[in-house]
Amino acid sequence: xxxxxxxxxxxxxxxxxxxxxxxxxxxxxxxxxxxxxxxxxxxxxxxxxxxxxxxxxxxxxxxxxxxxxxxxxxxxxxxxxxxxxxxxxxxxxxxxxxxxxxxxxxxxxxxxxxxxxxxxxxxxxxxxxxxx
Numbered sequence: 001x002x003x004x005x006x007x008x009x010x011x012x013x014x015x016x017x018x019x020x021x022x023x024x025x026x027x028x029x030x031x032x033x034x035x036x037x038x039x040x041x042x043x044x045x046x047x048x049x050x051x052x053x054x055x056x057x058x059x060x061x062x063x064x065x066x067x068x069x070x071x072x073x074x075x076x077x078x079x080x081x082x083x084x085x086x087x088x089x090x091x092x093x094x095x096x097x098x099x100x101x102x103x104x105x106x107x108x109x110x111x112x113x114x115x116x117x118x119x120x121x122x123x124x125x126x127x128x129x130x131x132x
Contacts, residue, residue: 001016001017001018001082001083001084001085001088002014002015002016002017002082002083002084002085002118003015003017003053003056003057003060003080003081003082004080004081004082004083005057005060005061005075005079005080006079007075007076007079008076008079014083014118015057015060016120017045017056017060017082019038019042022059026059029055029059030052030055030056030059033051033054033055033058033070034049034051034052034055036052041055045082046082050077053080054070054073054075055070057073057075057080058070058073061073083117083118084113084117085117085118085119085120086114086117086118086119086120087119087120088117088120089110089113089114089117090114092110093107093110093111093114096110
């Protein structure tokens, strides 16, 4: 999954977001900022929680700008989005098919998403976007 930040007129900044791969100090900072345990934080990111998404953007930007302060991270809501990778869409499609409840329209929609999605930058199997 990618966290994508694109301010008006700028090129998008795409950050690979794998909750299981965040460093412990990053996870702790996210828990402090969101006042949630990490499992709830990851759900908050997916559910559109503004504090969670702002904190996640801050952590991602801080990797390139170590002195960046949380208070300096501000954006219009439409400048930040999550994007699934091709591998994650494939996993969703395969799980839907395996469930036996596959609606052909859902499968077709996922196939369209797969055709345009970006490959994950890392090797290996797609991981769920929620940390357990």
